[in-house]
Amino acid sequence: MGKFKANLIYIIKRNIKLKDTLKLMLMIVQFPIVIGVYLILKVKRDVPKEIWLIGEMGIDAKDNGLAFFKYLNAEHPEINSVYYIAGDSAAADKVRKIGKTVQTGSFAHKLAFMSARYVLSTHDGYPIPFKGVNWREYKKVCGWLTPNKKYVFLSHGVNKDDCGASFYYGRTKFDYFVTTIKPEYEEMTRPKYGYPSGNIVRTGLSRYDSLxxxxxxxxxxxxxxxxxxxxxxxxxxxxxxxxxxxxxxxxxxxxxxxxxxxxxxxxxxxxxxxxxxxxxxxxxxxxxxxxxxxxxxxxxxxxxxxxxxxxxxxxxxxxxxxxxxxxxxxxxxxxxxxxxxxxxxxxxxxxxxxxxxxxxxxxxxxxxxxxxxxxxxxxxxxxxxxxxxxxxxxxxxxxxxxxxxxxxxxx
Known part of the structure; x- marks a missing residue:
């Protein structure tokens, strides 16, 4: 029975259309929460604006999210950067020594997300503080509330495989997609991925700077x-x-x-x-x-x-x-x-x-x-x-x- 359940879950996860439909429904159900946070932001004057919300999988700090967060705090402290991460961990303690943080999934995370100018992450989904949804679902259902907010996909490695089924623009809606090597950039700018001109950028992985x-x-x-x-x-x-x-x-x-x-x-x-x-x-x-x-x-x-x-x-x-x-x-x-x-x-x-x-x-x-x-x-x-x-x-x-x-x- 355990193996059957695992196979069923895997099939659902790999069925992109079904999975994305379920996520869209989840976003619609949570729309009242989004509206509530939005209205609170409108009346609270002490919530920082133009935040650059940065992170990875919500529990870690070891990849391009951490590298770019370090860079901003060292070289551009005028940028109001905030890192989302679970609170009780060695990784969270490390990040707090660098700059401002919010607890992943918390109300503070929701406020930071809604007031963010940029959302930057190595993975889709984790920076979105509403359960079970990705950037695409937020943008389709709630994007009109925050039309200037941009999502920056920092990548967690060089994309070398055929990612057409999961990384095409109609599914991700990424405003910026970071690439590193020339063939990767050329691959992601192919028509089959559907990204508007300028959405794919070849800046290199942030973590390479430390190397x-x-x-x-x-x-x-x-x-x-x-x-x-x-x-x-x-x-x-x-x-x-x-x-x-x-x-x-x-x-x-x-x-x-x-x-x-x-x-x-x-x-x-x-x-x-x-x-x-x-x-x-x-x-x-x-x-x-x-x-x-x-x-x-x-x-x-x-x-x-x-x-x-x-x-x-x-x-x-x-x-x-x-x-x-x-x-x-x-x-x-x-x-x-x-x-x-x-x-x-x-x-x-x-x-x-x-x-x-x-x-x-x-x-x-x-x-x-x-x-x-x-x-x-x-x-x-x-x-x-x-x-x-x-x-x-x-x-x-x-x-x-x-x-x-x-x-x-x-x-």
Whole structure:
């Protein structure tokens, strides 16, 4: 029964028309709340206006939202920037030391949202303080109340897959969509996405500024990051069902591989299992890594940029976080053990071909991947020539002005 329920939820989530219709109905039901907040703003004179409301998933501060918030508070304190985040967390404490915050979903969040000039986020939905809706639904039902409010999609990575089903303008209504590399910008400005001229901007990811500024300051260590991305079709399964999945079994077998663990011990290399998505982070204990040479990192407790800067190699399957690592000109490899399943259940291939454009070799066999790790160690983690050429082609220019470029677009 549990698996049936999970499959049903997944089908509903992947049925975009059904999901969007339900969200639109939710927004209509909550319209009286929106009107109430709007009227309060009209009579309350002490509520700041022209707010730039910034954040990520409402519980975290580790991505482009945090990077741009830091930039505004350091370089443009005249901008009334406010970060939305859950109140009782280490991440929230960190953000409060930088600038003003509101509790995610609170009345203060609603006031800040309604009075905001810009709403900036790495994800759709989370900055909207009305239950279960995205920017599109707010704009369709309530946009006439605040016609000058703009939504800025900061992105949480380089969009490399075919996102036509979920990121077209008719579905998102984003006023600004941040892109980084030239092929990504060219893809998102194609007619099939339907964005008006000027809505797609190529400013670069805000978090890249920190990487660029610190690449020669933070010492690189003999450490490897393994960062597999999540599988959306596993989000609603139980732990018992999760450990029976191909995804869990292949990752678990790799992490417990005796040859890998002996190699790490013999070579004195630190290996971190560091999945970037919160859905797998919360299931890390299921991998039972205590008696291995594999360490784990919690995305909510570590400095993401520092973790990358200290590492010499990254392994992923399909995560766009590898673009961050390639930006540093560091060694990478792909462990794609379920390519067919991933393409059918998650994202279809887009303009980016791993075989043609990827920043490192691709493996489906864990033993071959372990051999690649040995080669990387033997070469002191140097990047092979053909992959360095691809990296340089993808990132021809490096600077620390991604935040500045975005600010200039908005101001």
């Amino acid at each position: 660029q500024k610190n690449v020669d300051i933070v010492p690189k260590e003999r450490r490897i990051l393994y960062m597999p991305t999540w599988r959306y079709y596993l989000a609603d399964v139980s732990d018992d069902e999760f450990v029976q999945s191909t995804y869990f079994k292949r990752i678990n077998d790799f992490l417990h591989n005796p040859r890998l663990n002996k190699l790490l011990e013999d070579e004195g290399v630190t290996f971190y299992f560091f999945p970037p998505h919160h859905e797998i982070q919360k299931r890390i204990p299921l991998f039972k890594l205590d008696n291995t040479n594999i360490k784990t990192l919690d995305t909510e407790k570590v400095n993401f940029a520092e973790a990358l800067l200290k590492s010499s190699m990254m392994i992923t399957d399909f995560s766009s976080v590898i673009f961050d690592f390639a930006y540093l000109r560091r060694r990478t490899a792909y462990y794609q053990f379920d390519l067919k399943e991933y393409r059918s259940g998650q994202y279809k291939e887009g303009y980016f071909s791993y075989e043609r454009d990827g920043f490192g070799p691709i493996y489906s066999d864990p033993e071959k991947l372990i051999e690649e790790i040995q080669r990387a160690i033997n070469s002191d983690f140097d990047v092979e020539g053909k992959y360095l050429t691809r990296i340089n082609r993808t990132f021809p220019n490096h600077d620390s002005k991604n935040c500045e470029r975005l600010y200039k677009v908005l101001i």
